[in-house]
Amino acid sequence: MKHSLITKITIFFVTAIILVCVLFITFGRIQMNKALGSMQANQINAVNYLLESYKRNNPPQDIESYFSNFGLKLVKDKNLVQNVLISGKKYFAQETAIGEISSIEYNNTLFLNIKNNSMVVVFESIGTKNLNDPLWVGFLITIVVLFSLYLSILRSFAPLKKLSKNIKQFSLGNLEIDLKQIRREDEIGQVAHEFNNAIIKIQELIRSRQLFLRTIMHELKTPIGKGRLITEMLDDETQKTRLVAVFERLEILINEFAKIEQLLSKSYTLNYQKYHFSLILEQVRDMSMLDKWDSLVAENIEDDAIINVDFGLFALAIKNLIDNGLKYSSDHHVSVICDENKISVANHGAALEKSFEHYKQAFIRNKNEKATGMGLGLYIIDKICELHKFSFTYNYSDNTHYFSIIFNNPGSKK
Incomplete structure (x- = not known):
């Protein structure tokens, strides 16, 4: 300040x-x-x-x-x-x-x-x-005028504090902000008025997007539910098991999309609790639904760290990290390493073409890339780390990528 x-x-x-x-x-x-x-x-x-x-x-x-x-x-x-x-x-x-x-x-x-x-x-x-009496009278008048002008300017800037506070609240996801109470005809009043108009437009856009996405997710649940019912009528147990797994996977994806939508719109409230990483990894294993988890994912838990996190959201970050590693690994294998300071997911592959910061942006993928996806994986992981005040880092050595979430630092204390 x-x-x-x-x-x-x-x-x-x-x-x-x-x-x-x-x-x-x-x-x-x-x-x-x-x-x-x-x-x-x-x-x-x-x-x-x-x-x-x-x-x-x-x-x-x-x-x-x-x-x-x-x-x-x-x-x-x-x-x-x-x-x-x-x-x-x-x-x-x-x-x-x-x-x-x-x-x-x-x-x-x-x-x-x-x-x-x-x-x-x-x-x-x-x-x-x-x-010097006239001179001292002039001096007192000048001091009074300057002091009055100073107080007047400070009073003029008072609404800026409220405006700054509201902008900060808006950036944190609070969309219910109204600046109509700042009724001024000067430049500050004009800024407050325009900001209020911008908030109204952004609120409408966000609500329209939320309604659109939630409608789609709601409509998708209906055919999934019907598909589950029809699947239960099948006589072939093998086909039934496979279809049930597919529909369960679709339900999990829809729930993840809902959580991601809340995360990106900053309307998600974190529920912090302390968990062993091994428990979080078990949840990731269930969410991934990989048939060959043990052969694809090598678990190297040097220290089963206790982490203060939102269980579902942090599990989503680890799942995306593993999915990203498997997707781009040259041998289709990843290693999950945990110690008292950080969690790392390692996979073999060629070096990144651009900087790590570039790939942390939304909808970023390499040209002519065969892997499918929307390019949101690292972006979502980075946003979840920001919410937990963790550091998301990257290192490349010996033909191996190391994506790490560092949680044992001053910024991670809750």
């Missing part, structure tokens, strides 16, 4: 506020320095005129009134006078006929100190009081 839009906007506004603070502080200092320079010039002028008056033996009658003409006010607070003389910073000091005259800065204000044997008087420049 560190690269989210909200994070970027927050960084932008924090940077903007910092720059505004620096800018106003700089302006304040420039304005203060300018004011102090003007006050210092007034002090110098006041001192020069005062000295000229004494030279002409025409000193001002009221010293306080004289300095007020230059923007200087007599300081009567003794504590302030003491603080200025002790803690103030002298700008300049000059010995004159009327005593020592010095300019002192204290709390961003210039003071003029006249000191001789008979008196010590301090005058305060009155031009700095409330000098």
Whole structure:
């Protein structure tokens, strides 16, 4: 989330506020320095005129009134006078006929100190009081505007969280999503509206497909059921056994197709339980209905691992893996290997023409391939592994393919 839009906007506004603070502080200092320079010039002028008056033996009658003409006010607070003389910073000091005259800065204000044997008087420049008040008012207004704008943008992005959550739920298979409650006229509202329309269309397509497939599977069960009844009437036990096996195989295939349809439409709910792999393999053996299982499938269970899986779905994955191995094996044999970390199905054959990722896609088969099928085997296995958070890997060595389901990894913990 560190690269989210909200994070970027927050960084932008924090940077903007910092720059505004620096800018106003700089302006304040420039304005203060300018004011102090003007006050210092007034002090110098006041001192020069005062000295000229004494030279002409025409000193001002009221010293306080004289300095007020230059923007200087007599300081009567003794504590302030003491603080200025002790803690103030002298700008300049000059010995004159009327005593020592010095300019002192204290709390961003210039003071003029006249000191001789008979008196010590301090005058305060009155031009700095409330000098930066308009600047600070502008600063506060700017900060309030920026903060209000930031909150307004955050409120505008609030529906995006709901939209993102709904999109995530939709990707997980939840089709019952309605975004009509997001009623906005801006771009976010338009996106929510278009996404809602897309959801409605996708819902209609998925339901149409589900209805179509389920209707086909339902209609297929009727002739299969009738076929079973007719088979039971046969006198030839050998033919009866073979036909019963065929119809049972068709029923199993229809049930598998139903499960695959649910899997691909993401409407399948996993029922996790812990099983020994040997038990799962027994189920695979029954599902495969291979007459020569023992001669075609070599079982090499080094460690009868206990796996936390959906029994029926994971058995379907192993069955497809074995069927795929038998279909493409050069000697029509496969080996099922199980240890504490993974399950592997190995078969001999030529190397794959393309990458393993290519063959994990749906409806992928090699050109001029004699084996029958829709090219869904590895795709279905990969999807089942994703649901269980297992890794589906491939390796080829010594003219042998190794298709492995790795379950003992951090991602497989339930």
